[in-house]
Amino acid sequence: MLxxxxxxxxxxxxxxxxxxxxxxxxxxxxxxxxxxxxxxxLYAHMHQCGKTTLMEVVAYTxxxxxxxxxxAAECHCDILMGTKYSDAIQDxxxxxxxKYMPFVGTVxxxxxxxxxxxxxxxxxxxxxxxxxxxxxxxxxxxxxxxPVALMHAVTRAVDAxxxxxxxxxxxxxxxxxxxxxxxxxxxxxxxxxHRFGDTFCEQVNAVCSHVAAHSGCMPKK
Numbered sequence: 001m002l003x004x005x006x007x008x009x010x011x012x013x014x015x016x017x018x019x020x021x022x023x024x025x026x027x028x029x030x031x032x033x034x035x036x037x038x039x040x041x042l043y044a045h046m047h048q049c050g051k052t053t054l055m056e057v058v059a060y061t062x063x064x065x066x067x068x069x070x071x072a073a074e075c076h077c078d079i080l081m082g083t084k085y086s087d088a089i090q091d092x093x094x095x096x097x098x099k100y101m102p103f104v105g106t107v108x109x110x111x112x113x114x115x116x117x118x119x120x121x122x123x124x125x126x127x128x129x130x131x132x133x134x135x136x137x138x139x140x141x142x143x144x145x146x147p148v149a150l151m152h153a154v155t156r157a158v159d160a161x162x163x164x165x166x167x168x169x170x171x172x173x174x175x176x177x178x179x180x181x182x183x184x185x186x187x188x189x190x191x192x193x194h195r196f197g198d199t200f201c202e203q204v205n206a207v208c209s210h211v212a213a214h215s216g217c218m219p220k221k
Contacts, residue, residue, distance in 0.1 A: 001027075001028055001029060001030075001056065001186045001187065001188030002015055002016060002027070002028070002029040002188065003029050003030045003033070003056075003188035003189065004188060004189045004192045004193075005111050005189055006030055006058050006110050006111045006112060007030055007032055007033040007110075008029040008030045008032065008033025008034050008039075009029075009033065009192065010033065010034070012029055012033075012034060012042060013038065013041070013042050013045070015200050016042065016045070016046065017045075018199070018200065018201055019200055019201040019204055020045075020046075020049045020051075022201050022204045022205050022208070023204065023205050023208035023209070024051075024204045024208060025051060025052055026051070026052045026053075026054060026184065027046050027051045027052070027053060027054075028053055028054035028055055028056060028077070028079070028081075028186075029042075029055065029056070029188075030055070030056055030057070030058060031055055031056075031057045031058070031059070031068045031071060031072075032058075036071060036074070036075075039071070039075055040074065040075045043075040043076060043077060044075075044076070047076065052078050052079070053075075053076075053077045053078050053079070054077060054078060054079035054080070054081050055068065055071070055072040055075065055077045055079075055080055055081065056081040056082045056137070056165065056186070057069075057072075057080065057081065057082035057083045058082055058110050058111075058112055059082070059083055060083075060084050060107065060108070061084075062084075062086040062088055062089065064083070065083035065084065065086060065089045066086075066088060066089055066092060068080070068082075068083065069083075069089050069092045069093055069096075069098065069100075070092070072098055073092075073093075073096040073097075073098055077098060078098070078099060079098065079099040079100075079101060079134070080093055080098045080099065080100050080101070081101045081102075081137045081163065081165065082101075082102065082103055082137055082165075083102050083103065084102065084103055084107065085102040085103075085104075085128050085131075085133065087131075089102070090102075090131065090132065090133060094132075099134035099135070100133050100134050100135075101133065101134055101135035101136060101137045101161070101163060102128060102133060102136070102137060103137050103138075103139065104121050104124045104125045104128065104136055104137075104138060104154075105120070105121040105124065105139070105143075107139060111142070111166070112139055112142055112166065113139075113142050113144065114138075114139040114140075114142045114143045114144065115143075115144050118145070118146075118149060118150050118153050121138075121150065121153075121154065122153050122154055122157045122158075125138075125154050125157060125158045125162075126157055126158055129158045129159065129160045133160070134160070134161070135160050135161035135162060135163060135183065136154065136158060136160060136161070136162045136163070137163050137165050138150070138151065138154055138162055138163065138164055138165065138182075139165055139166045140164045140165075140166070140177075141164070141166055141167035141168060141173060142166045142167055147176075148176050151164060151176070151177065151180040151182065152180050155180045155181055155182055161183035161184065162180075162182050162183055163182070163183060163184045163185060163186065164177045164180070164182050164184070164185040164186075165185065165186045166186065167189075167190075168185055168186070168187050168190060169187075169189070169190035169193070169195045170195065171196075171210060174207065174210055174211065175214070178211060178214040187207060190203075191203045191204065
């Protein structure tokens with residue numbers, strides 16, 4: 001994720017250009033931080049480089065979510081992550097060929113914070129999978145209680161991809177995520193803060209290598 005504290009960095013295009021040949025297949029950023037035209041250009045370049053693209057939306061009203069879904073469709077994104085689920089957003093995504101992976105739980109703020117009981121979050125995730133979403137965007141390390149227990153509970157409960165998004169900033173957390181069998185995870189701010197090494201590209205490759213060394217880690221779905 002070419003983001004820092006839940007906003008897209010201004011030099012996102014330059015960072016991607018330096019890393020386009022890295023081991024990471026999935027690339028994306030937030031709905032805020034770049035002008036729409038620059039977003040469209042960057043997503044187009046990512047596709048030209050053979051990448052799978054996503055937009056993660058830190059917005060909580062249906063109107064904001066629909067506007068972001070429209071922007072993602074205009075950018076020809078592959079996956080819309082985030083938003084609080086609504087039937088209208090899901091219908092729009094599926095009509096326009098976007099995979100939809102919404103937040104679950106009570107999510108507020110920017111950077112986002114996740115609250116709610118594990119049982120309630122699991123129940124919501126199951127309900128949304130039954131409604132036909134393509135996966136779940138789980139803000140595990142933004143959770144105000146036990147993130148590891150939450151990750152295991154959700155991945156065990158749903159038969160759909162689960163992405164662990166936000167605040168993965170150490171190899172310990174990488175290992176914890178891997179042990180859940182989650183489909184994927186996102187890292188943004190930690191790369192810009194050099195939590196995994198020196199250059200952005202070196203860190204991306206280091207994380208990919210670390211994950212690959214865990215047998216049976218990802219993807220689960």
